[in-house]
Amino acid sequence: MRLELLSPMEMAAVDRRAIADGPFDGLALMRRAGTLVAAEVLVRYPGAAKVHVLAGPGNNGGDGYVIAGLLAESGFAVSLWTSGMPRPGSDAALAAAQCRLERLSLLEFTAGPDELVVDALYGSGLSRPVDGDAARAIALVESLDLPVVAVDLPSGVSGDSGQVSGSAFRAAVTVTFARKKPGHLLLPGRELCGEVVLADIGIDDAVIGEMNIRIFENDPALWRTALPVAQVDTHKYRRGHVGAFSGGPSSTGAARLSALAAARAGAGAVTVLSPANAMQVNAAHLTSIMLRKVSDAHDLAKVQANHPPSAFVLGPGFGIGEKARAFALDILGDGRSNGVEGLVLDADGITSFRDEPSTLFAAAGLEAAPALVLTPHEGEFGRLFPDIAGDETLSKLDKARRAASLSHGTVIYKGADTVIASPEGRAAINANGVPWLATAGSGDVLAGIVAGLLAQGMPAFEAACAAVWMHAEAARRFRPGLIADDLPAALVPVLHELRGQHPKARPQG
Numbered sequence: 001m002r003l004e005l006l007s008p009m010e011m012a013a014v015d016r017r018a019i020a021d022g023p024f025d026g027l028a029l030m031r032r033a034g035t036l037v038a039a040e041v042l043v044r045y046p047g048a049a050k051v052h053v054l055a056g057p058g059n060n061g062g063d064g065y066v067i068a069g070l071l072a073e074s075g076f077a078v079s080l081w082t083s084g085m086p087r088p089g090s091d092a093a094l095a096a097a098q099c100r101l102e103r104l105s106l107l108e109f110t111a112g113p114d115e116l117v118v119d120a121l122y123g124s125g126l127s128r129p130v131d132g133d134a135a136r137a138i139a140l141v142e143s144l145d146l147p148v149v150a151v152d153l154p155s156g157v158s159g160d161s162g163q164v165s166g167s168a169f170r171a172a173v174t175v176t177f178a179r180k181k182p183g184h185l186l187l188p189g190r191e192l193c194g195e196v197v198l199a200d201i202g203i204d205d206a207v208i209g210e211m212n213i214r215i216f217e218n219d220p221a222l223w224r225t226a227l228p229v230a231q232v233d234t235h236k237y238r239r240g241h242v243g244a245f246s247g248g249p250s251s252t253g254a255a256r257l258s259a260l261a262a263a264r265a266g267a268g269a270v271t272v273l274s275p276a277n278a279m280q281v282n283a284a285h286l287t288s289i290m291l292r293k294v295s296d297a298h299d300l301a302k303v304q305a306n307h308p309p310s311a312f313v314l315g316p317g318f319g320i321g322e323k324a325r326a327f328a329l330d331i332l333g334d335g336r337s338n339g340v341e342g343l344v345l346d347a348d349g350i351t352s353f354r355d356e357p358s359t360l361f362a363a364a365g366l367e368a369a370p371a372l373v374l375t376p377h378e379g380e381f382g383r384l385f386p387d388i389a390g391d392e393t394l395s396k397l398d399k400a401r402r403a404a405s406l407s408h409g410t411v412i413y414k415g416a417d418t419v420i421a422s423p424e425g426r427a428a429i430n431a432n433g434v435p436w437l438a439t440a441g442s443g444d445v446l447a448g449i450v451a452g453l454l455a456q457g458m459p460a461f462e463a464a465c466a467a468v469w470m471h472a473e474a475a476r477r478f479r480p481g482l483i484a485d486d487l488p489a490a491l492v493p494v495l496h497e498l499r500g501q502h503p504k505a506r507p508q509g
């Protein structure tokens, strides 16, 4: 799987390196790119009454000249609309010189129903907001509801951030080259790209390998080998023990959702850690999940002394305040020496640190601290990282990476385009989410899955990526109608399948 995501700048560096190394020069790469886009058009829209190719002044436009020529040779009626001449001597200028079609000015652009648009105005070289003739063409195409095949990126969509600059095409298909860019996965870019096709234009994987890329699309290939595999001789505590903190008597459900999810994710034992006044409510709803009273620091110390959980979930339904801060700092301070692998801080656990985030970050940064995993949605992210959240020059990917570095934690920045970032700089963008996953309690389940995997010894970044993907995959398979209570059980077939593909897969004991 080619999961690395290249920023437009990295892609340009890869292009330069590939051209320097050979065997293909820039024009050959461009011809290949154009040929592969033309092939997609042929396969997908063989009956198009007419194809409008819009070619810009850079190499994206160069691809457009190649595409227009090939489609005309294949028998399509092609109109070639250009905006600005390619720089003399550039690959685009060479491609333009080889294209014999009449050039119409984008200024005059017009189209009719049942026609197709190939958008080769701007790709990774987008340098300012799209306006003027290009914006007018975009509006006309949108009003006619014409299908658009975008070359590399829909014009107007930033390859770095997925944000729209000025206006942007909404493509049915986007054909990109060598590797996807973050803008193909981050919103709103992901929606505007339509289906993303990755075309191999002949750039050697080794050239990309040398770039030491640390940003990926989240996919099982990224973490499958790190998934815990139960051994035959295992016993319940060796399969990991999760402690999920419950809130008071009227808010216990969230912790139970986390607990169930942790158990379904494979933790051998799960305990709900409940304040005294919520013990009865919790007891009435738990069967396989254990229950212990933890009202204060003294109770927590007792839990830590005897079969301590190897991972904790703190936050779902817990309540905001000093108790959450004290418990979190206690667990981080207690350290790995006591067998604690990680703390998942979610919801109220995050909000509890809004006035003193540096205390949390300092505790997570101590050498002996267990892994901290933070799971903020946008609002919670802004509470914990106000300066990063408020910086409009940063993409969601940049924000998550900075937050991870600042907090010394793995950050799961949730949303329809969840970004997972590790403190040492790795990041993954998730793309298998479905709208019906946004349901009450869904976040509690995610926190539980992360803790379940951490408790079994899975490293934090891999556990976070795996949890986000499995959570979404379980929801996708369940289909609409899903409520959070359905999710823990819906994880089981997903995990079975993943484990079946594990290189060390063996019968489960």
Ligand SMILES: NC(=O)C1=CN([C@@H]2O[C@H](COP(=O)(O)OP(=O)(O)OC[C@H]3O[C@@H](n4cnc5c(N)ncnc54)[C@H](OP(=O)(O)O)[C@@H]3O)[C@@H](O)[C@H]2O)[C@@H](O)CC1
Binding pocket: 012, 015, 016, 026, 029, 030, 031, 033, 056, 057, 058, 059, 060, 061, 062, 063, 121, 122, 123, 124, 125, 126, 127, 128, 129, 130, 131, 151, 152, 153, 177, 201
């Ligand atoms: N060998 C390779 O490199 C290969 C590259 N390939 C292809 O090249 C593409 C990247 O090419 P690229 O770097 O030339 O950038 P591109 O997207 O054409 O835009 C730059 C031009 O557009 C202009 N411009 C930008 N924004 C604008 C705006 N809003 N409104 C108006 N003008 C605007 C900008 O103007 P400037 O900023 O210079 O003033 C400049 O003239 C890549 O996406 C892929 O399709 C493939 O062929 C495979 C091999």
Ligand SMILES: [K+]
Binding pocket: 060, 119, 120, 121, 122, 123, 150, 151, 152, 153, 154, 155
């Ligand atoms: K484009």
